[in-house]
Amino acid sequence: MSWLTRIRPRLTGFLGRRETPDNLWHKCRACNAMVYTKEFDENLGVCPKCEFHERIGPKERFAQVFDGGVHTRLEIPAVPEDPLGFRDQKKYTDRIKAARTATSEPEAMAVATGKIGGVDAVVAVQNFAFMGGSMGLAVGEAFLTGAMAAVKARAPFIIFTAAGGARMQEGILSLMQMPRTTVAVAELREAGLPYIVVMTDPTTGGVTASYAMLGDIQIAEPGALIGFAGQRVIENTIREKLPEGFQRAEYLLEHGMLDMVVPRKDLHATLARLVELLMRQRVAA
Template structure:
């Protein structure tokens, strides 16, 4: 027995009953310090909040709808209810029932599904913003997400307002089979409705945007903005390498690479996205200059994905 163990045994003998349980409890949250996936540096959670969850090394961590809405809109905004859809139309089950996965995701995120819709002002212009939440089953595209996209587009048309979509997804939701794949053409039609109405549709590509989402509404915007380092593609890099039997270029499918190849119009730091959107919307909506977004304050919840925000 070492000296440390001896000391702990001695302390435990003189500690009053019940006191050890009190002091053994964690008085601080588990994520008080977060490791930057890019540099390995441990960053204090409050410092991350102040920097919109961008680490000192420049790594843009994954964040949820509350933070997206908070920093995108000028000030106050109103969240809209997302449409209800059948909970488990195919009665799907793999190692656990689909209903159990949905229940767990809803408990973790506090939201009904992967999409969230809000209406507010960006640079003084009324706008509809749709945010895809990667923390909810990888932001997978299912019936609920498709219906939410369509509702956001219809809301924008009714208000004669632009639609801004923050994408983040691993692809289609396999538990919904063909019903999930049907959302690709349905969301495409919704984009065409916006264009027929002469309204701007801006896509902000965040990490990661892959699969059927990339193959549909994520690449149909009038303008495509991407956060630095975001993974954007259809199939993953490893799948492509195994298929073509060649090593892919450095940075393949990252935002900067796609900017160089012309698939992305602009790579924008998270702090600069509100101002960039405001300037674009003023030009696209043919409106004079208006006030810029107010200072940011932390939202109440769902700010970081459970995986810690790594790529």
């Protein structure tokens, strides 16, 4: 037995084992680069190596978009949690509980008020980490709460979308949120208030087919997946290979479905300019 083998246990006991925090590093989903979590957070959840925009939740989004991160969350009216008594591999109620535990959020959409560029605004954020940001009764109610709060405050309504579509566990009730939210957008228009949509990765399904495509101004983050049906479904239907970058934000901008693609670091300044300009025009009118 060597001297090092004999002395190592004593040194380990004397010095103690150093623990490495599990959250010290973040692995980029696009380029697989390992980035210090602190550096990643300081860069607003964007990979400093490849500029990949990672998905973020309401807490981070509100902190980034409101002036100084100061905001007040709005309470969302309660809705039936399991109106159809749905069960697949798990009970629907168990899935909701697991999502709440994992995200520390009550549902897939949160709404808050605050100032953007000194202008009062209402902002809604969809959380993809909560059951894929799926649109159900609670999301529909949150959207209506935000829209009505904007009408009452005579303020612009801004929404950050991120969803896999309608929530299948609520069946037809989830699809009914499409016309409900469309009516709410119409009320914003009738009141002469700006409705700005910022589409983040991914925005798909019934969300794309309703309130995500009804904005007065359509913005997207770089590289965001935006569409209704999935790419493989479309290819199998039309039996053709789709173009490179199909359903990505840059492709949609090039083909006229978006007004602009804005990096996350520039979103606050861009929204501040837009709401100041749009609200100034409204006052003048």
